[in-house]
Amino acid sequence: MTELKPTGPKRKKKSDYQNVTGYLFISPFLLGFFLLTLYPILYSLYLSFTDYDLMSEPNWIGLDNYVRMFTGDETFWQSFKVTLMYAGVAVPFRLIFALLVALALNKVVEMAGLYRTLLYLPSVVGGSIAVSIMWRQLFGNDGAFNSILALLGIPTHSWLGDPKTAIWTLIVLYGWQFGSSMLIFLAGLRNIPKTYYEASSVDGASPIKQFFIITLPLLTPVILFNMIMQIIQGFMAFTPSFVVTNGGPVNSTLLYVLYMYRRAFEYFDMGYASAMAWFMLIIIAVLTGLIFKTSKHWVHYESDSK
Numbered sequence: 001m002t003e004l005k006p007t008g009p010k011r012k013k014k015s016d017y018q019n020v021t022g023y024l025f026i027s028p029f030l031l032g033f034f035l036l037t038l039y040p041i042l043y044s045l046y047l048s049f050t051d052y053d054l055m056s057e058p059n060w061i062g063l064d065n066y067v068r069m070f071t072g073d074e075t076f077w078q079s080f081k082v083t084l085m086y087a088g089v090a091v092p093f094r095l096i097f098a099l100l101v102a103l104a105l106n107k108v109v110e111m112a113g114l115y116r117t118l119l120y121l122p123s124v125v126g127g128s129i130a131v132s133i134m135w136r137q138l139f140g141n142d143g144a145f146n147s148i149l150a151l152l153g154i155p156t157h158s159w160l161g162d163p164k165t166a167i168w169t170l171i172v173l174y175g176w177q178f179g180s181s182m183l184i185f186l187a188g189l190r191n192i193p194k195t196y197y198e199a200s201s202v203d204g205a206s207p208i209k210q211f212f213i214i215t216l217p218l219l220t221p222v223i224l225f226n227m228i229m230q231i232i233q234g235f236m237a238f239t240p241s242f243v244v245t246n247g248g249p250v251n252s253t254l255l256y257v258l259y260m261y262r263r264a265f266e267y268f269d270m271g272y273a274s275a276m277a278w279f280m281l282i283i284i285a286v287l288t289g290l291i292f293k294t295s296k297h298w299v300h301y302e303s304d305s306k
Contacts, residue, residue, distance in 0.1 A: 048274035058271065065275035076276070078251050079259035086167060086255060087234035090174040095226055098178040102185035103215075132173070132243035136160065139169045139244075160245055163252035170240045170253055181226045188222035189215070220299040228288055235284055256280060 048065055050058035069076050105115055138144050139159040146156040159165045196214050205213070238257040241247055247254035247262075256276070264273035 044274045044277060047271050048278050050271040052271040052274075053268040054270055055268070061271070065272045066279075068272070069275055069279065075251065075254070075259060079254045079256045082167065082252065082254055083235060083237075083256040086171060086174075086237065087231060090171040090237075091227070091230045091234045093171060093175045094178050094230060095181060095223070097175050098181035098226070099185050099219075099223075101178065102182045102189055103211075105182070105186055106189045129239065129243055132239055135169065135173050135240070136244045161249055163249050166245050166249060166253045170237075170244060173240050173244070174234070174237065181230065184222055184226055185219070188219050192218050217300045221301060224291070224295050224299050228291060231287060231291075232284055235280060 047058060049060060049062055051061050051064075052058040108115055140146075141156070141158055141161070145159065149156050157165065159169050192215065196218075197210055200210050200214060236257055237255055238261065241253050241255040241258045242261070245253040247258050257280075260273050260276045260280075263269045263276065
């Protein structure tokens with residue numbers, strides 16, 4: 001027996017009701033997107049062309065903030081240089097370390113879940129204020145690191161007070177939070193068919209050769225994802241520099257976001273800070289675009305071999 005479907009005005013009324021219900025369900029997201037994301041982004045773009053001190057109305061000054069940033073602010077270039085060095089060293093360091101740990105965990109059969117949890121813990125608490133304070137105490141003049149060196153008869157050092165070593169303590173802290181990258185690498189390793197390794201073993205391939213001809217090529221999509229996420233995170237780092245060293249000594253650890261924060265909330269120079277934020281956005285977008293552009297030469301997708 002064929003079911004009779006409503007037609008005419010009755011069907012249109014039901015369709016309108018469904019549309020209204022759908023709009024009501026997505027309205028919280030739309031409101032949040034427009035009010036908390038799109039509007040602040042566009043407003044910060046407007047502020048980057050103004051002189052705004054948070055107390056009075058923004059005053060339109062055109063490109064003066066950008067000209068001042070590139071030609072009259074040595075601290076801006078210092079913070080940019082420190083951030084490039086930090087991201088350029090810390091990101092590869094974390095990715096390589098995470099990959100090595102993932103390769104080791106991939107061989108573990110018993111209690112693998114426990115090891116994964118223990119190794120992921122630093123990432124859960126790694127970006128917190130408490131861990132940054134702990135790091136400052138650890139590498140302080142009277143900290144645990146110097147105490148261990150003294151016990152071993154090795155000369156101690158002012159790790160956070162020396163401009164040559166302070167940035168390296170932050171890089172080590174960044175590498176210590178390797179858990180999320182490690183889990184993504186581990187998931188990629190588990191997805192590589194074991195038959196590839198079995199076939200290469202029959203041909204006499206050593207584990208090192210298997211790594212370079214099987215593991216590494218098949219992991220390149222995961223490496224691409226991890227690399228982009230870590231580059232963005234590296235350029236946006238703030239808490240370690242703010243809590244552990246406060247940008248010192250002599251601005252040797254003054255990361256870009258910390259300097260932007262100071263311009264905005266310590267010097268009340270919100271227009272200039274907005275210009276800095278947009279410059280950083282462009283830098284990250286260009287880097288990401290370049291990585292995607294070159295990825296077709298080094299990223300291997302399974303569909304490419306079909």
